[in-house]
């Protein structure tokens with residue numbers, strides 16, 4: 001196989017990073033934006049030892065999964081991977097991604113429930129972080145191109161509420177006219193780095209956050225006045241200062257420009273206050289269904305001690321609090337813990353306690369103190385739990401562990417570890433919170449083997 005060679009092949013599978021796979025002689029060929037059943041002429045662009053990458057030269061006969069692509073930014077934009085296939089086929093693929101991860105990585109055979117697909121495949125996100133940069137024509141705001149930090153100009157995204165595009169466009173025009181320059185990642189010039197917007201899915205409350213290199217509060221005040229007038233749902237406007245040369249979006253310091261710095265939304269019937277720094281699931285409606293599935297797995301009787309590790313603003317634990325005797329939540333981001341405590345109070349939850357700490361350290365200490373939770377919920381970030389954390393959880397010997405994860409590969413690995421330590425995976429379910437992207441959540445019920 002050589003670079004620029006044209007080969008004919010059929011796509012037989014899609015990998016969890018969104019590439020179609022076909023075979024040419026003994027070589028696996030990965031081709032982006034394709035669908036299972038496509039018969040293609042493919043131009044080879046990169047050859048490695050046992051596989052290669054190609055791009056579509058011609059679709060000889062399209063897969064039945066294909067649909068008309070309805071976004072002008074696709075596929076150049078890095079946001080979506082699956083706008084060219086039906087949502088139904090995408091959901092089935094995600095069911096398979098989760099199945100493959102658990103059987104191959106975790107070596108787990110159990111009941112795999114059908115994927116819980118999403119009711120809305122567009123406009124489902126409650127949060128956007130528009131990068132702002134600088135070009136010859138002034139500030140440029142939009143979306144990162146696939147696998148790069150090059151900003152493609154654009155405001156409306158099909159995954160976001162429509163008003164987000166109007167807000168980011170308004171801010172870009174205003175900052176351009178008023179010489180508030182977009183940040184240049186290459187040389188650190190300019191000041192406006194990101195426009196971060198969050199809107200409560202149920203409450204519609206809006207938070208607008210300017211991520212800036214240095215304090216420009218005075219220069220932003222007139223813009224705040226305009227935003228409040230123009231976008232009535234605006235509840236909080238904040239400025240987050242991030243002076244560092246980093247990919248991390250938010251810096252350490254946040255300054256309130258208008259409002260109390262938070263917005264509230266409701267989740268699983270609870271009022272939830274969220275600070276800009278706190279994690280909050282981007283797809284509220286589907287997250288509520290995910291949490292409901294986790295609750296169903298736990299089958300609470302009412303006398304349990306529940307430990308919610310990686311609890312964020314407390315959303316999962318609080319949704320379960322009235323079904324258990326006591327809830328203990330652990331989270332590392334102080335603002336999120338503050339939110340969780342306040343959220344318990346607002347909702348009249350009196351049996352909850354929240355601890356600001358590393359999940360592993362807290363689990364170890366709680367175990368030492370003799371805490372015996374009946375159920376542990378684990379909802380770690382993408383990298384999963386570390387071995388020490390799993391060890392500490394196991395040492396408390398909970399009857400059930402409910403693992404929730406946005407990364408099936410690390411969840412499968414961690415559940416595999418729990419299986420070696422006396423637990424059995426009872427049920428696994430893929431839950432799609434991120435239509436059109438390759439991302440998928442999964443929820444797993446693990447129970448302790450009888451001694």
Ligand code: SAH
Pocket residue numbers: 278279280281309310311312313314315316330331332333336357358359360379380381
């Ligand atoms: N359960 C919450 C948040 C899940 S996201 C919800 O559903 O909304 C994962 C959370 O883990 C984030 O809030 C993140 O801040 C937190 N986190 C990351 N590393 C952590 C660690 N080492 N210890 C405790 N929490 C951590």
